[in-house]
Amino acid sequence: MEKAGRKLTLVVEKDLLFAARKVARDQGTSVNRLIRRYLATLVEEHRRHARARLKEAMEKGLVTVGDRTLSRADLYG
Numbered sequence: 001m002e003k004a005g006r007k008l009t010l011v012v013e014k015d016l017l018f019a020a021r022k023v024a025r026d027q028g029t030s031v032n033r034l035i036r037r038y039l040a041t042l043v044e045e046h047r048r049h050a051r052a053r054l055k056e057a058m059e060k061g062l063v064t065v066g067d068r069t070l071s072r073a074d075l076y077g
Helices: 014-027 031-060 072-076
Strands: 063-065 068-070
Touching (some): 014 031
């Protein structure tokens, strides 16, 4: 069972909606579900990228404060 969602109103060109309906029909789904899947994928990709940047920063152990860049050793040494 899917979670209850919030309504979202989109304004798209008539031709785009027609094409999206064809894609949805070909995939045996709805335009609504296509958009939800796309948004979920977009958000997950953004989160993965953010986690990768955070992991990289943690591995480097560098912190930038103003004009100074401090290493972990500088902070805890």
